[in-house]
């Protein structure tokens with residue numbers, strides 16, 4: 001799937017689920033399929049941190065999740081690992097400020113989707129100049145999922161970006177639940193990005209439905 005096939009990036013980004021094997025208390029393939037049934041619109045494969053799979057095990061796991069996404073036409077984005085994304089013909093890549101530079105990644109992946117993490121207006125402007133299709137801004141709220149997360153900043157940066165008239169699609173990330181999701185959209189975000197709210201839920205499909213309802217009203 002290329003950018004051309006994604007009619008409306010903002011709409012597609014609305015409920016963005018991110019997951020790796022160590023984020024789940026249940027079978028990750030079951031969690032992903034349930035999350036899709038509950039209404040997620042975008043998926044990022046993020047296999048990193050304690051006990052994360054590596055090497056061939058990581059590749060096999062990525063392919064399993066990719067095939068579930070393909071079955072339901074959900075874009076499959078790879079976090080950090082540009083070479084893996086290219087070898088799997090993934091729909092795109094998400095990189096942060098400490099990863100490979102965005103302009104270099106854009107050169108490598110052609111017109112596939114490029115997401116970039118940003119924590120300031122300047123980083124958003126640089127991401128746009130380097131060819132980002134969307135930015136992930138966070139942490140909005142406090143999170144324990146990402147070990148090296150920065151301090152929570154609420155929706156301040158999203159507000160600042162929109163006040164400057166910058167129109168790039170934005171997803172908020174970090175500590176987002178159905179209870180606190182709405183301010184991300186009200187401040188000008190196009191979607192919410194979650195890990196634990198779905199991956200650690202007793203019922204991932206129901207959790208995805210609740211998140212969707214929270215931002216659809």
Ligand SMILES: Cc1ncc(COP(=O)(O)OP(=O)(O)O)c(N)n1
Nearest residue numbers: 079080094095096097117136173193
């Ligand atoms: C949608 C989205 N936004 C932000 C991030 C964080 O990326 P990064 O800062 O590179 O941190 P890691 O996820 O690689 O630990 C993201 N992955 N997705």
Ligand SMILES: Cc1nc(C(=O)O)sc1CCOP(=O)(O)O
Nearest residue numbers: 138139143145174175194195196
């Ligand atoms: C992967 C990630 N990136 C963040 C950032 O601020 O850039 S916060 C984060 C973790 C999000 O997990 P949860 O939804 O469980 O809080």
Ligand SMILES: [Mg+2]
Nearest residue numbers: 080095096099
């Ligand atoms: Mg990264």
